[in-house]
Amino acid sequence: MYKRILVSTDGSELSGKAVNHAIALAAQCGAELVAMTVVPHYPRSYYDGSLPLSNEEVERVEKHWAEGGHKILDTIRDAAQAKGVAASDVVVKSDLVADAIIETAKKQDVDLIVMASHGRKGVSRLLLGSETQQVLTRSEIPVLVLR
Secondary structure (H helix, E strand, O other), X not given: OOOEEEEEOOOOHHHHHHHHHHXXXXXXXXXXXXXXXXXXXXXXXXXXXXXOOOHHHHHXXXXXXXXXXXXXXXXXXXXXXXXXXXXXXXXXXXXXXXHHHHHHHHHOOOOEEEEEOOOOOHHHHHXXXXXXXXXXXXXXXXXXEEO
């Protein structure tokens, strides 16, 4: 059914549920798993909301964020391999999370994207936005949303 499944995570408990489901689904289908996380770029200007840091400090902060992303994905890759699922991981630096997920899914040639959703409604959804909603409505690849 599925050959390559992408699971996007931010390391939260809720996205952990989506990760577990994606691993189980990949094991059932004999699919490969691609785990991904998106880390932001450090704001570079006063108008972006940054603190005045040197380029070296900005690079250090971004490196720290990327290393944190790799730690999250290392855990997922190990859990997948423990279940007999071939897994790879991708850390993407981007401020546009939904775009990064969709683009990574295309580049990785996956046939399913698995994500978690908080299920926010009303004003909180409008104020906080929903990366999952954006992926769901804009992706040409099927999306499985878990709550």
